[in-house]
Amino acid sequence: MTEEQSPISPQDPMWLTPEERGAGITKDLKVAARRFLCPVCGHEFSLFQSRAVACIACPKANQNCPYVRCPFCDNEFPISGFIVPDKVDAVHMNNYADGVFDKWMDSFGITRR
Numbered sequence: 001m002t003e004e005q006s007p008i009s010p011q012d013p014m015w016l017t018p019e020e021r022g023a024g025i026t027k028d029l030k031v032a033a034r035r036f037l038c039p040v041c042g043h044e045f046s047l048f049q050s051r052a053v054a055c056i057a058c059p060k061a062n063q064n065c066p067y068v069r070c071p072f073c074d075n076e077f078p079i080s081g082f083i084v085p086d087k088v089d090a091v092h093m094n095n096y097a098d099g100v101f102d103k104w105m106d107s108f109g110i111t112r113r
Contacts (some may be wrong), residue, residue: 007082009089042071
């Protein structure tokens with residue numbers, strides 16, 4: 001795994017430009033939007049893309065699911081060790097992603113199953 005593909009923690013020091021801060025970008029957002037290569041099919045995807053596309057119909061998607069699913073080949077990988085380094089960060093990022101999608105769904109009057 002290359003350094004660009006190694007798991008990162010939202011708790012680690014991370015550079016945010018003044019423009020990013022001004023736009024409301026946070027460390028959590030940078031981790032959730034960071035793209036990783038699927039080890040099976042080689043396509044790039046992010047935690048947001050996984051949750052929005054591949055996991056949208058899964059009942060575990062908003063219940064701190066410990067996996068991330070490639071939206072291209074449908075293979076699953078543990079978030080811990082793939083997106084973030086440990087279980088604490090995995091739960092943190094799951095809660096963050098769930099909050100973003102819940103807020104988006106609320107704005108359109110959509111309820112999760």
